[in-house]
Amino acid sequence: MSAAKWRRAMSTGVAVGAGPSPLPSALHAPRGDTSPSVRWWTALAARHWVVLIVVLVLPFVLTPFLTFQVVAQSLVLGLIALSLTFLGGYGGMVSLAQMTLAGAAGYAYAVLSLQTTGVDHITLGWPWWLALVVALLITVVFATLVGWLSVRTEGIYTIMITLAIGVAFYYLVLQNYSIFNGFQGLREIYPPPLFGVEWREPVPFYFLALGCALLGYCLVKWVVRTPFGIALQGIRDNPRRMAALGFHVVAHRVAAYALAGLIAGVGGILLVWYNGLISPGSVGTGWLINILVIAVLGGMKHPIGAFLGALVFVLLQTFAIDLIDRERFNLVIGGVFLAIVLFSPDGLLGLWAKLRARLRPKRSFT
Template sequence: MSAAHWRKAMNFTAARRDWSGGRAVAPPGRAPAVAPPSAPGARDWRLWRHVGVRHVVVLAAVLVYPWIVPPFFAFQIGGQALTLGLIALSLTFLAGYGGMLSLAQMTIAGIAGYVVAILGVSGTAEISLGWPWWLVVILAIAAGTLAATFIGWLSVRTEGIYTIMITLAIGVAFFYLAQQNYAIFNGFQGFQKVLPPVVLGIDWRAPIPYYYLALFWALAGYFFIKHLIRAPFGVALQGVRDNARRMSALGYSPVAHRVAAYAVAGVIASIGGVLMVWYNGLISPGSVGVSWLINILIIAVLGGMRHPIGPFIGAVVFVLLQNFAIDLVDRERFNLVIGVIFLVIVLFSPDGLLGWWDGLREWTRRRIDRPRSAIHGAGWRSVGVQQARPASRS
């Protein structure tokens, strides 16, 4: 059974819960609706009808943002939030659409970052090899993807807390490997002055160029995930998440889909890792420590794991708190502030900030629709009374 048939099977008619091999069954006594032939350009219209005014406004805002704010906000807030959001997007894809909660996504990003520092140019010239930047980036993404595939191969045969523990153990093991190995990872010092290349005469670590570089890959990752979750692979992956045994009976391999999902998430996290090492200008074991493994999870949960925009919203909130919470509390108590906010989100909005936003929209819609329904109801009652009066007189 193909993924297209599976998608049709999941869209069977709600009025009659019959299983008919993936074909929708019309209720008794009602002729099935026949769609009119598509006119030229109708497909484009169907695609564009999902683009609302809010999408255009948000896109215009993120494009204009670095020109109306100081360089600090463009680089430290905007660039960092987009980079962390891209790494958290890989976790959102795995957990939200694959049902696999991995704590090793920052480890994968760190592997890609270390490959950039080791094979590229850094301040530690005796270890770095100084290869061309374009080759280094390709090898870094490939290394991160291979590492993610290996982690997925190890962990997909488990579920729940066991998957979390395996990925956490791998992340901690890589942290101690990088900290104690000096021949390759340069120990606890790591690599300094790992700067992005100057291409087309542009310094890509300058605030505005780096912001647009991070924005390009953030949009690419966002639209890629939006397309993938509607593609046959994404639909089958969500079927594996909901009922792996049924998908296996339909001819799908749950293990293969889950490992492939880890590989896809590894590509996204690796790109984020390359951007992160260019943003920081360095990489060290502290960049892949346990705190950052947890921070990526916090970012994904803050925004919400049911939509690809969630991790970017969570990253913006996290970066703002990271930079400005010290004005209210001590820097050492930042983790306490993040922990309290995380606890509030988990207790009162399992869908993160997006859940609160949807709840507010639903409450506003009900408040607007209630007076309308009352007015319409009063109008119909008055009409009924006026029509009934002549009958009573006769």
């Protein structure tokens, strides 16, 4: 089969020509029906509508503290972890540089934006919308460079390269005072008062984070159903076979990094607005690992796992310190992480799938 016929087969989901289909096993039905012709509203089950109603009503039921400190923060961190879930779950690439990309977007926005105050000798004072667009473009270019450097390796080598990039960026912002203001970072960075709404208030910021999270989730769910997404999953399962069929493996992987960088960049700017600042501590080694922990906790086989893992992480971060010393928080996170991974390599979603399988009534063949 020629490469052209293969691309047509992917677009239609049916192999061209006689004989058995040459599609890799994961391409036949990767995590559900991935046909581009399926409309999103027909794929929504009753539980999806229930979850949607719950997240819309949630801020009017919870206290402002829980709305802002727990749920909104979970959505922001989940959006950054979603970029790693996309790379790892659908591309087979584990990157420790996703928080670095989020930090790059945050720093770029802080340096360019008029909303940053107190460091007039550093900021350029651009309009917020222009600073936002340019910051995301810088992040996508940075992510493309990270992907170009790392996709030629596999396994532990990819992890080490992305970790080295993250550590290098941390020391860059820590030691540079003329652009990044050193260890103090850039402070008093707040969302612009668009439409007369104070977006850093708990309820408005919650809906802002929820809207970005839904867009990121829907974007990933749509991309993995496109020919590009199906090819990416084929490369994840068997890169040599896909290369033999005429696909540029490196180009697909680099493009996946660029898309993941865009998602992480949006999450990074939201995180800056949430904290009101960006500093080297936001992109330190601890946070590089935390994003990986969040993604694995929730489960990397479905985009919703990133937000589930973020919710568990934030709940532990917020309330575990009432039971133990703050310095022992990493011990609690490590214990929860080990427990979930030991009982379910697929994270919390894997535990949920096992529970549903046990509760499902068995069919009788008599």
